Ligand code: DX5
């Protein structure tokens with residue numbers, strides 16, 4: 001299933017609730033980028049803002065933690081309304097325990113890898129996650145161009161997931177536009193984060209529709225054995 005997850009990183013933070021309402025009828029999730037100024041260069045938002053915008057929509061909150069020691073903040077983000085929490089393999093020493101901790105809260109768990117991190121970093125935890133996030137830019141900023149080579153890792157994860165008989169989402173994040181989403185679909189992704197493409201558009205809702213239509217068209221052009229969505 002194609003899921004479009006607009007990243008509010010590119011939304012107008014002064015009118016966050018309004019911006020979220022603007023995509024609520026079109027999107028599948030709201031992607032919330034949490035940055036600590038240490039794991040990544042930027043600092044964004046945390047639990048209080050997440051709690052506040054929870055009232056703006058019924059869409060699931062896809063919380064992407066770009067922070068070191070994410071295990072310290074799982075409970076508070078779950079309390080703030082996260083439906084899925086994704087942690088970076090590079091940022092949590094005891095990744096297995098951190099993922100257990102997320103699931104113990106009764107919410108979905110995701111694991112992310114940066115462009116330079118190999119797939120083997122997540123291979124041994126695939127059975128305990130609901131989603132793998134492959135970064136297609138170096139995390140920290142919106143509006144960057146996609147690092148196309150990262151899509152080969154999406155292909156590798158797609159193969160691994162099939163081989164292991166698992167059922168999980170494969171999310172791509174960074175540089176997703178109507179021009180790049182097709183390649184991500186062909187690599188095997190089914191969840192697409194888009195920040196600047198959506199919130200930089202005159203009509204963010206229409207931009208979400210375009211991404212969905214383009215992704216579905218790309219999937220249709222694949223053979224049924226290749227298709228993941
Ligand atoms: C980058 C964030 C992304 C970002 C994507 O570190 O994880 O979610 O918002 O922005 P675009 O879609 O503009 O590349």
Ligand code: ZN
Nearest residue numbers: 033064173193
């Ligand atoms: Zn993100």
